[in-house]
Amino acid sequence: MSLAERYPLDLEQTSYSYVERPNEVLLDLLTRHVLGSTRTARILDIGCGAGANARAIRARFPKATLCGIEPNEHAIALAREVFDEMFHGLSSDWLKTSPKTSYDAVILSDVVEHIPDPVTALRDLVSAPALKNATWIVSVPNYAVWYNRVRTLAGSFEYGWSGLYDRTHLRFFTRRSIHELLRYVGLDVLDDKCTPSIVQSLAPVLRSFFEKDVTQGNHLSLTESKPFQLYSKYVEPVETAACQLAPSLLGFQIVTAARRA
Numbered sequence: 716m717s718l719a720e721r722y723p724l725d726l727e728q729t730s731y732s733y734v735e736r737p738n739e740v741l742l743d744l745l746t747r748h749v750l751g752s753t754r755t756a757r758i759l760d761i762g763c764g765a766g767a768n769a770r771a772i773r774a775r776f777p778k779a780t781l782c783g784i785e786p787n788e789h790a791i792a793l794a795r796e797v798f799d800e801m802f803h804g805l806s807s808d809w810l811k812t813s814p815k816t817s818y819d820a821v822i823l824s825d826v827v828e829h830i831p832d833p834v835t836a837l838r839d840l841v842s843a844p845a846l847k848n849a850t851w852i853v854s855v856p857n858y859a860v861w862y863n864r865v866r867t868l869a870g871s872f873e874y875g876w877s878g879l880y881d882r883t884h885l886r887f888f889t890r891r892s893i894h895e896l897l898r899y900v901g902l903d904v905l906d907d908k909c910t911p912s913i914v915q916s917l918a919p920v921l922r923s924f925f926e927k928d929v930t931q932g933n934h935l936s937l938t939e940s941k942p943f944q945l946y947s948k949y950v951e952p953v954e955t956a957a958c959q960l961a962p963s964l965l966g967f968q969i970v971t972a973a974r975r976a
Contacts, residue, residue, distance in 0.1 A: 723874045723882040731789040733877050735764055736938055737771035738824055739947070740910045740955060741854050744972045748850050748905065749820045750776050756819035758782065759846070761806050762826035765793035767938065773797055782818070784809050806840060814845040821846055823853045825968070827893070828884045837900040841975060851902055854970040857909065858887040861964050862916045878915070879967070890963045893971060902973035909966025911954035914946065916967075 721728040749756050755778045760769055763783035772779055782800040785791045795801050802809045821840070830836045840846060856879045863879055866872065874882040888896070894904050938944075958965040 723876055726882070731787050733764060733790075735767035736943070737767050738854060738910065738968070738970065739951065740908045740968070740970045741768060741822070741824055741852055742771055742775075744906060744908060744970055745772070745820060745822070745850075745852050746775075748852075748972045750779060753819055754778055755780070757816070758820045758822065759784070759818045759849070760798075760822040760824070761840075762786075762823065762829070763790075763794050763798070764824075765790045766797045768822065768824055769794065769797045770938075806836065810839055810843055814843070817845050817847070818849045821849045821851045823851070825854055825856065827853060827896075828855050828881075828886045828888065831885055833886055833896060834900060837896070837902075841901045847975060849975075850905075851897075851973045852970065853893070853897065853973065854910075854968050855888045855893050856881075856884070857889060857912075857963070857966045857969050859889040859963055860912050860967055862912065864964075888969070890966070890969045893969055897971060897973050898976075901976050903976045904971055904973050906972040907962070908955075908970050909958050909962035910968040910970065911951065911958045912965055912967035913954055913958075914950070 745758075749758075750772070754776050756776075757780040758772065759782050760766075761784045763769060763785050764787075766783065769781050769783065772781060780800075781798045782802075783791075783794050783798040784802045784804070784806055785794055786803070786805050788803070791801060791803050802812075827833050827837070858879070860879065872880065874880050876882065890907070890909075894907070897904055958967075962969065
């Protein structure tokens with residue numbers, strides 16, 4: 716049975732179904748607020764997956780120290796290739812180890828929407844002494860993106876393997892509501908940008924070309940694809956710039972930089 720023929724809400728069918736790629740907007744904010752001035756920064760990537768963002772950071776800032784937290788054993792096997800330190804488990808388990816070394820940045824890339832109780836989870840992290848002076852880079856899918864507004868009007872909502880309708884999403888956010896959450900847990904919003912949504916709206920179709928790779932455990936195959944490399948170089952920068960004109964409508968993800976209040 717192929718991945719496409721399986722039922723997304725049957726979590727026992729596959730434990731990790733993502734085709735990963737670096738988030739260029741997230742990397743831009745991380746560079747602007749942290750790595751641009753502190754090239755040896757110590758970065759904590761919570762829910763780091765197979766390490767797509769970490770690989771891009773490593774390529775651009777080889778002196779940065781990368782520390783990852785990831786609960787999925789399939790993803791962590793790939794992530795170990797690039798991280799200096801890895802913790803296998805949840806962030807709540809990591810906090811129980813009473814980490815002492817301070818971090819310059821915390822990345823939460825498409826993590827908050829998976830958390831049953833995001834207020835408690837974020838408050839616990841924000842209050843951790845090791846993260847006291849960190850800059851937070853938080854990315855969440857934008858529920859108000861234009862194509863979801865169209866689908867909602869049409870009465871359509873079907874869970875998928877990834878993206879806005881990810882089968883494991885428990886919380887949904889807009890630009891306004893993610894900012895409200897971050898402020899509520901004790902963070903000041905410094906900056907935000909959105910990732911583009913035009914090509915992303917075709918993700919279910921484009922993903923079909925990578926189902927074999929996912930089945931075989933190659934969750935980073937997209938970045939090795941020539942069409943994707945051409946898109947990243949020539950199309951994505953233009954699309955990203957255009958989507959900043961109306962991020963609440965045109966953004967696929969809202970990426971926010973924040974610091975402890």
